[in-house]
Amino acid sequence: MRFVIGLLAALSLSACSPSLPFNRLIVDTPLDGWVSQYAVVAAKDSPLEPLEAAAVKDIFLRKTQEMAGVGLVPVNILGDPPVRVRFESKVLNMSREDLNRYWITRDFQDLSPPSTQASFEAVRQFVIRVDGALGYIPKAMVTEELKVLHEF
Amino acid sequence: MSFRVKTILLVVLLSLTPYVITMVVAGNVYRGDAESRIRDNLHYQLAVMARQLDMRIIALRDEMNFLASLDIMNDIFTGDLDRRITSLIRAKKEDLQLHGDIDVVDATATIIASSEISRVGTAMQEPAAIEVPIKSALSEQPIGALVVNYQITTLERFLPAAEELTYRLLAADEIVPENADTISVNQLLDKRQDFRLILSQEKRSAFAVLESFAQTLLVALIIGVIVIAVVAYLLASYIASPILMLSETAHSISETQDYSKRVDLKRADEVGRLAGAFNTMIEGMQGMIE
Numbered sequence: 001m002r003f004v005i006g007l008l009a010a011l012s013l014s015a016c017s018p019s020l021p022f023n024r025l026i027v028d029t030p031l032d033g034w035v036s037q038y039a040v041v042a043a044k045d046s047p048l049e050p051l052e053a054a055a056v057k058d059i060f061l062r063k064t065q066e067m068a069g070v071g072l073v074p075v076n077i078l079g080d081p082p083v084r085v086r087f088e089s090k091v092l093n094m095s096r097e098d099l100n101r102y103w104i105t106r107d108f109q110d111l112s113p114p115s116t117q118a119s120f121e122a123v124r125q126f127v128i129r130v131d132g133a134l135g136y137i138p139k140a141m142v143t144e145e146l147k148v149l150h151e152f
Numbered sequence: 153m154s155f156r157v158k159t160i161l162l163v164v165l166l167s168l169t170p171y172v173i174t175m176v177v178a179g180n181v182y183r184g185d186a187e188s189r190i191r192d193n194l195h196y197q198l199a200v201m202a203r204q205l206d207m208r209i210i211a212l213r214d215e216m217n218f219l220a221s222l223d224i225m226n227d228i229f230t231g232d233l234d235r236r237i238t239s240l241i242r243a244k245k246e247d248l249q250l251h252g253d254i255d256v257v258d259a260t261a262t263i264i265a266s267s268e269i270s271r272v273g274t275a276m277q278e279p280a281a282i283e284v285p286i287k288s289a290l291s292e293q294p295i296g297a298l299v300v301n302y303q304i305t306t307l308e309r310f311l312p313a314a315e316e317l318t319y320r321l322l323a324a325d326e327i328v329p330e331n332a333d334t335i336s337v338n339q340l341l342d343k344r345q346d347f348r349l350i351l352s353q354e355k356r357s358a359f360a361v362l363e364s365f366a367q368t369l370l371v372a373l374i375i376g377v378i379v380i381a382v383v384a385y386l387l388a389s390y391i392a393s394p395i396l397m398l399s400e401t402a403h404s405i406s407e408t409q410d411y412s413k414r415v416d417l418k419r420a421d422e423v424g425r426l427a428g429a430f431n432t433m434i435e436g437m438q439g440m441i442e
Contacts, residue, residue: 112223115226116223117227117234118234122227122230122234125231125233126229129229130229
């Protein structure tokens with residue numbers, strides 16, 4: 001029943017606001033998010049411990065730049081794929097417009113957004129090879145070389 | 153050879169001698185000076201062009217510095233897994249019309265991205281024309297380097313194509329061809345000491361003004377010879393005609409024994425006095441005979 005209501009809500013919203021990206025609608029539906037599909041990961045030998053969403057948010061907004069004696073290097077997935085939209089919505093709890101405004105103001109403080117990688121595999125490799133790096137990938141890609149810090 | 157011909161030849165010769173001597177000496181001096189000036193001018197133009205090519209090389213290095221500063225270079229950590237660095241340097245190579253390769257090497261000097269894909273995974277070739285360290289906020293040490301090797305043809309397209317002046321680029325150790333028909337100067341590029349820039353100009357073109365001037369002088373010389381020859385002829389006639397007249401009258405009297413003949417010459421100069429003395433002498437001889 002909730003599935004039908006959610007689908008109808010998504011379709012009606014899509015019809016009313018055709019300019020909104022479809023993947024955004026999927027992420028925003030109550031159905032999506034019941035089961036966490038993605039994980040924020042760090043290298044297995046990283047001193048970082050599992051984190052709450054708020055702590056992950058502070059790291060990705062560069063408010064927290066060091067933790068457990070390690071300089072933190074957050075890495076985003078490139079572009080606007082569903083996972084990034086989901087991450088921004090569920091973990092950062094900010095829209096893309098909010099984020100853009102945020103980074104414009106931080107630019108004056110010489111703070112730049114996290115670097116990006118174009119694929120999950122590249123994110124995985126980056127996290128493994130760079131000290132203090134953390135990024136998000138599908139849980140199915142988590143291997144023993146990685147440590148899960150947060151799931152969403 | 154008659155007195156008249158001798159006089160003409162003598163006058164022409166005497167008139168032309170200082171002219172010829174002056175032109176030969178002055179011409180040689182001026183030609184030598186002109187060659188020196190042309191060579192100086194070529195050196196100047198060569199230096200300007202070498203400076204322009206050096207600026208191109210500096211601009212190329214600046215481009216590479218810019219590329220090395222991009223955040224995308226952090227993909228070195230993933231071995232350029234998504235080929236983003238490869239795409240970037242291939243596009244840049246095309247944009248710069250670079251005849252050569254742009255490589256990105258990691259900290260172990262292994263090529264992880266290249267405009268020539270077959271080079272990926274191989275070791276960096278040394279020495280490189282341009283090598284720019286890639287620094288990252290993620291590491292205190294450079295995480296790799298951006299390496300460029302380009303051929304002479306990359307710079308050759310910036311050389312102007314002029315009819316009279318010929319610019320060429322050669323490898324520094326290549327022998328500069330000698331040509332007796334051209335004036336050539338050369339120098340090494342400051343930013344690529346293994347490239348030599350050569351500027352040549354054909355002597356025929358370089359001395360065209362001088363040759364034109366020489367032709368004008370030759371025409372003037374021919375006209376001068378004709379004028380002098382005419383003047384010499386008139387002068388010789390002026391000198392020789394009374395002598396001929398005296399000679400013919402004396403010859404006629406000796407043949408005809410007619411002492412009534414006289415030389416009809418009314419001149420107040422030495423020749424006129426000679427004619428008068430000759431007439432007086434014939435008149436005296438006529439009186440003695442009669």
